[in-house]
Amino acid sequence: MLEIFTLFxxxxxxxxxxxxxxxxxxxxxxxxxEDTTKIFALLVVMIYLIALLRASMNIESVRxxxxxxxxILGYFMGAGFGxxxxxxxxxxxxxxxxxxxxxIPVGITMSFLLTSPLINEVAIVxxxxxxxxxxxxxxxxxxxxxxxxxGLFLDLIRAEKMLQPFAAKAYAEAKQADVKAEVRRLNMAxxxxxxxxxxxxxxxxxxxxxIVGVGLGAALHGFVPEGWFEQHLGQGQWWSVPAAVLLGIxxxxxxxxxxxxxxxxxxxxxxxxxxxxxxxxxxxxxxPEFILLKQVMxxxxxxxxxxxxxxxxxxxxWIFNGIGLLFLAT
Amino acid sequence: xxxIKVLGSGCTKCQKTAEMISRIAAESAIEVSVIxxxxxxxxxxxxxxxxxxxxxxxxxMHSGSIPHRADVEAWLVKA
Numbered sequence: 016m017l018e019i020f021t022l023f024x025x026x027x028x029x030x031x032x033x034x035x036x037x038x039x040x041x042x043x044x045x046x047x048x049e050d051t052t053k054i055f056a057l058l059v060v061m062i063y064l065i066a067l068l069r070a071s072m073n074i075e076s077v078r079x080x081x082x083x084x085x086x087i088l089g090y091f092m093g094a095g096f097g098x099x100x101x102x103x104x105x106x107x108x109x110x111x112x113x114x115x116x117x118x119i120p121v122g123i124t125m126s127f128l129l130t131s132p133l134i135n136e137v138a139i140v141x142x143x144x145x146x147x148x149x150x151x152x153x154x155x156x157x158x159x160x161x162x163x164x165x166g167l168f169l170d171l172i173r174a175e176k177m178l179q180p181f182a183a184k185a186y187a188e189a190k191q192a193d194v195k196a197e198v199r200r201l202n203m204a205x206x207x208x209x210x211x212x213x214x215x216x217x218x219x220x221x222x223x224x225x226i227v228g229v230g231l232g233a234a235l236h237g238f239v240p241e242g243w244f245e246q247h248l249g250q251g252q253w254w255s256v257p258a259a260v261l262l263g264i265x266x267x268x269x270x271x272x273x274x275x276x277x278x279x280x281x282x283x284x285x286x287x288x289x290x291x292x293x294x295x296x297x298x299x300x301x302x303p304e305f306i307l308l309k310q311v312m313x314x315x316x317x318x319x320x321x322x323x324x325x326x327x328x329x330x331x332x333w334i335f336n337g338i339g340l341l342f343l344a345t
Numbered sequence: 346x347x348x349i350k351v352l353g354s355g356c357t358k359c360q361k362t363a364e365m366i367s368r369i370a371a372e373s374a375i376e377v378s379v380i381x382x383x384x385x386x387x388x389x390x391x392x393x394x395x396x397x398x399x400x401x402x403x404x405x406m407h408s409g410s411i412p413h414r415a416d417v418e419a420w421l422v423k424a
Contacts, residue, residue: 073409074394105356106395106409108385113394181386212410307354310385 043237094162097130118189122170130162256332263296292332
């Protein structure tokens with residue numbers, strides 16, 4: 016079914032524009048046209064369908080689910096909800112406070128906040144269509160793993176003691192009893208309206224990232240020689256993983272912009288683990304986000320969180336460089 | 346006069362929401378005072394977890410998205 020996009024790109028680039036597949040420009044342009052049209056079509060379908068399904072779910076009901084849960088279960092649920100519940104990063108502070116003031120441990124809240132930017136329907140569509148389902152599963156597994164373990168660690172070091180005073184007070188005085196979420200039953204028309212709003216909202220936010228990401232990917236695809244990364248940043252250089260993680264931090268982007276670049280990096284021979292580490296650090300460890308979190312956390316906790324992420328992504332990179340090639344040999 | 350607070354961290358959606366409410370109020374010649382609130386502690390007091398949120402005369406009406414025009418009109422007209 017997806018060949019239609021290849022055929023369209025063939026027609027547009029080779030027939031209509033008369034470029035040859037053998038030229039760098041023709042190759043890069045074909046890649047760009049095929050991938051953007053495919054991704055746009057898949058995004059429209061997926062965002063709409065998923066929104067239709069989760070129309071009646073909101074952040075209040077997630078909170079009601081998480082209140083008073085067993086810790087270990089809580090981390091998995093926090094990360095799991097983070098993966099399926101979309102929320103704008105500008106809401107992370109009120110969300111953090113809403114969870115904290117309901118007595119949800121900081122670690123469980125952070126499981127949610129760490130996983131949320133890493134995993135969402137847009138990321139899944141992009142990974143699935145560009146890098147295949149195996150890689151997508153690995154990515155989702157690692158994303159949830161980082162959320163769960165990160166949350167667990169933050170509670171072990173008693174992160175709640177390192178919040179800003181007003182947030183710490185809200186946690187200490189939390190009343191679990193008064194968080195009830197009303198779940199409204201929606202009819203089909205309401206679900207459609209919600210899904211339509213979501214589609215317009217998400218699509219209008221991500222389409223330019225897809226263009227930028229795929230454009231960069233196409234440039235890499237057409238102009239960087241095969242195996243370039245293998246020669247320069249291959250398996251042997253252990254430092255390439257932490258370097259990729261560090262490089263990813265100032266390059267703040269969302270999953271939409273980075274994943275198309277990942278595809279090209281991998282096909283050019285950048286090891287899977289290094290690519291994964293780079294992508295995750297670009298998406299999940301960003302300065303603007305950290306500045307926001309300063310409103311509720313003390314510097315000490317921010318620094319710990321930052322180091323934790325760097326360490327986690329580096330470890331992920333090393334592990335997958337070790338086993339990745341066996342795994343992804345297709 | 347109605348006091349309408351738009352709660353949010355100052356992201357574009359929150360600004361659009363505030364602008365939209367002011368505009369619709371002006372169109373219908375209804376006097377309102379639209380205040381943007383960015384203090385997270387205040388958001389916590391209103392129990393808001395997703396922004397932008399709209400508080401009309403101290404009552405939380407909406408949260409999580411730019412409201413629909415019809416909703417805004419209803420808030421403005423309601424006594």
